[in-house]
Amino acid sequence: MPAIAVIGAQWGDEGKGKVVDYLAARAKMVVRFSGGNNAGHTVINQYGEFRLHLVPSGIFYPNLTSIIGNGVVVDPGALLDELEGVRQGGVDIGSLYISDRANLVMPYHWLLDGLEEESRGKGSLGTTRKGVGPAYVDKAARLGIRAGDLLDPAAFRQRLSLILEQKNAIISAVYHSPTMSLDEIYDEYCAHGEKLAPHIRHTEPLMAETLSKGEMVLLEGAQGALLDVDFGTYPYVTSSSPMVGGACTGAGISPRYISGIIGVFKAYPTRVGVGPMPTLIEGETQDMVREHAHEYGATTGRPRRCGWFDGVAAAYVSQLNGFSAIAVTRLDVLDVLPNIKICRAYQCNGERLEHFPASLSVLEQCQPIYEEIPGWLTSTSEARHWDDLPHQAQAYVQCVEEVAGCPVAVVSVGPRREQTILRSPLL
DSSP states (O other): OOEEEEEEOSSSOSSHHHHHHHHGGGOSEEEEOSOOTTOOEEEEETTEEEEESSSOTTTTOTTOEEEEOTTSOBOHHHHHHHHHHHHHTTOOOTTEEEETTOBBOOHHHHHHHHHHHHHHGGGOOOOOSSSHHHHHHHHHTTOOOBGGGGGOHHHHHHHHHHHHHHHHHHHHHTTOOOOOOHHHHHHHHHHHHHHHGGGEEOOHHHHHHHHHTTOOEEEEOOSOGGGOTTTSSTTSSOSSOOSHHHHHHHHTOOGGGEEEEEEEEESSOEEOSSSOOTTBOOHHHHHHHHHHHTOBOTTTOOBOEEBOEEHHHHHHHHHHHTOSEEEEEOGGGGGGOSEEEEEEEEEETTEEEOSOOSOHHHHHHOEEEEEEEEOOOSOOTTOOSGGGSOHHHHHHHHHHHHHHTSOEEEEEOSSBTTSEEEOSOOO
């Protein structure tokens, strides 16, 4: 069986972790292909509740291999803490591997992330200050340190010395902050390397072997397509590609192996941090949705802005990624609303727009053109089949399907694995 990509289709926090956890029962391998520990995937299953930031959401299946791909930037200390939390939950981590080509988040990345955000003042980007952006900058600038470097301490020290000399010059001359110690960073990361060494390896051959046997590989994205560095709401975006193209380069897999692309949409989009969100819900309704759904960032704890479903953005993302199916999550959160809106177009300077604009200034002026549909005001959390949903809830899902231009195959009505409705075959 070929590869299936699971892509966040909004601004992140769509519930990809749950969808991957649900689908992983049929897979042999799950590969996380982008982002860093600025992403958070919440998974609830028989082991408990876990907030994963770097570990793939398939880790809970004992016969499945989990891979952190080369497209991920890895904070080794954060990863070790996360692995310990998973292990304490009774989960075997022996089949988790890290690509030796994955770049590392270094201590100077954390420092520079914070200093750069502070220097922007009111123009700050709202980063998580986890060092992820600066790590991707160094990757592109060919100044990165990779996981495989930790396996050769002498070569690692030589490379770190050259890079840190440059970073300290920036830290002291530009930001007037104290410089960082080569010995301290070296010793800390060598210790990390010793602990992670059994997990660091060439991961591309593992994927090739799995695919050659006809077994399924799940490609797990982080964040969402509207945060893509090229096609998202630039500059309020992440530093990598969360889209299906990023799955190929971030995992090390040929596009010809991908036979399914699943877009994960939350029934109402959310966004943490700054950046435009045309369908923002105003006033008490937003407060009610946020508190009912506990919409706070899994990584930062920051409150998420909540919006009505944006059909313009959904159609745009569906076109870019070529989704073969859609998963709609958190439908149950809308159970409490008497009326629900869905955006079918924008209006800007008297003109109707049906395409997602590239210009940030244009997007900030866009006003949504809504269709309002009646809510269902009854719990959907116990629904396990399509016919269990109220007629109005079915109508809402069908409206999402129409505006996104792609069939809805999965509907999630709660955080637990079993609170999932498979409307049509995915695989």
